[in-house]
Amino acid sequence: MSAVESEPLPFAAACEVRSLGDGTFTADLRLEWSIGRHPHGGFLLALAAKAAVRALFEAGEPPTEPLAVSAEFLHALALGPVLLRTDVRKAGRRTTVVAVSIEQRGRSCVEARVTAGRLPLRPAAWNDAPALPPEPPASAVALSGRTAEGLFHLAKGCDVRVDPTTAGFLAGRRDEPPRLRLWARPRHSEPDPFFLLVAGDLNPPVVFNLGATGWAPTVQLTSLVRTRPHPGWLRIQVDCRAVHEGWFDSDAVVVDSHGRIVCQARQLALAPLP
Numbered sequence: 001m002s003a004v005e006s007e008p009l010p011f012a013a014a015c016e017v018r019s020l021g022d023g024t025f026t027a028d029l030r031l032e033w034s035i036g037r038h039p040h041g042g043f044l045l046a047l048a049a050k051a052a053v054r055a056l057f058e059a060g061e062p063p064t065e066p067l068a069v070s071a072e073f074l075h076a077l078a079l080g081p082v083l084l085r086t087d088v089r090k091a092g093r094r095t096t097v098v099a100v101s102i103e104q105r106g107r108s109c110v111e112a113r114v115t116a117g118r119l120p121l122r123p124a125a126w127n128d129a130p131a132l133p134p135e136p137p138a139s140a141v142a143l144s145g146r147t148a149e150g151l152f153h154l155a156k157g158c159d160v161r162v163d164p165t166t167a168g169f170l171a172g173r174r175d176e177p178p179r180l181r182l183w184a185r186p187r188h189s190e191p192d193p194f195f196l197l198v199a200g201d202l203n204p205p206v207v208f209n210l211g212a213t214g215w216a217p218t219v220q221l222t223s224l225v226r227t228r229p230h231p232g233w234l235r236i237q238v239d240c241r242a243v244h245e246g247w248f249d250s251d252a253v254v255v256d257s258h259g260r261i262v263c264q265a266r267q268l269a270l271a272p273l274p
Contacts, residue, residue, distance in 0.1 A: 008032040008156040010188040011195055015043065017051045017084060019058060025051045025084040029077060032156035033198075039077045040154060041218045041267075042201030044102060044110055045069045046194040048084065052098035052114035055086040064096065064116035065193050070222040071112040077104055089113075119193060120227050129255045132235040136161035136183040141170060143182075143204070158186045158195075160202055167209065174211030178240035178248070180204065183233045190231040191256070197223050199234050200252045200265025206240045207248050207271045214272030216248075221267040232257030246271045 008014075014033055017025035027050075033043040049066035056064050083103040090097040095117040102110040140161035143154075154160065161183045168176030180203045186195050200223045205216035235255040240248055248271055254263035 008187075011157060011186040011198070012189060012192070014157065015046050015050055015194060017047065017054055019054060023055050023058075023086045025054065025086070026081060027051075027084060028081055029079050031079060031153050034079060034153050036153075036215070037079060038215070039079065040198065040201065041071075041073065041221055042198035042223070042265075044073075044077070045071055045112065045197040045201070045221065045223055047082075048100040048102060048110070048112035049114050049116075049194055049197060051084040051086050051100050052116055055088070055098060056096060056116060059088065061091070061096065065119045065228075066114055066197065066225050067095065067117050067119065068115040068222070068224050069112060069197055070220075071110050072220055073110055073218055075107060075109040076217075077102070077109045080104075082109075094118075119225065124227070124260060127259070127261055129259055129261050130235075130237040130253055132181055132183075132237060132255065134235065134257055134259070135233050137163075139164060140183065141167070154202070156187075158184055158198070158202070160184045162204070167204070169204070169208035169211075169213065173209070176209035178206035178209050178243065180206055180209075180236075180238045182236045182238075184236060185233050191229045191234055193225050193228055196225050196229060196234075196254055196263035197265075199236060199254045200263045201267065203236060203238045203250070203252065205248075205269065205271070206238055206250055207243060210243065210271075212271040216269050216272055218267050218269045221265065223263060223265040226262050226264065227260060229256035229262045230258045230260075234262070243271065246273075
């Protein structure tokens with residue numbers, strides 16, 4: 001059994017980066033944070049954020065957290081070791097921007113920008129969170145085993161439950177609105193700002209409800225971390241505004257156990273081919 005297929009690690013350990021001392025880091029892409037043999041896009045955002053925050057700490061900057069992470073997915077990554085190169089593009093009093101490149105086999109596969117700073121601590125002045133129950137109801141379906149896009153290995157690293165009334169594809173329907181509601185939390189730990197980057201991309205592709213099932217590659221993904229989450233279940237609502245010639249958008253709003261919006265994520269992806 002290889003290192004990436006060994007016993008599942010808690011999230012914090014799985015996305016840890018190892019410093020090479022010059023602004024570069026190594027990490028392992030593990031099976032429990034993948035779908036099929038594809039490393040999970042949200043996990044890659046968390047990995048880039050970890051590298052950026054660690055690079056700033058090693059450069060003597062005050063402790064920071066990810067505020068926003070944006071990434072372009074250039075080439076498919078495989079499970080196994082990767083190299084992360086960081087470059088501080090702007091150092092400021094309230095925000096710092098770090099470019100992070102995730103490389104494998106000598107080429108850049110993901111190009112990310114991480115905006116780091118200090119997350120808000122005070123209550124929100126405005127919080128228009130979607131109305132979801134704080135915990136998954138008994139009817140919620142646990143995502144595990146095989147899904148329409150391959151083996152859902154993420155079930156080993158986190159608990160994901162889907163509202164079946166919003167997931168017609170689970171019952172074989174092909175004409176439901178491309179919207180989903182779900183609940184998630186990491187196994188063996190509580191959610192933190194880095195796991196929020198995973199949570200914003202945990203849902204099955206919304207076009208599954210339109211009958212387009214299979215691998216739906218993300219082309220661009222941007223996530224905003226709004227505040228640190230309280231312990232407990234995260235509630236996630238995902239909406240799509242348009243599907244054009246295979247291209248579709250996916251907007252996720254993540255709400256913590258206290259009803260606060262803690263992450264917003266938007267991505268552009270390609271629907272599976274017929």
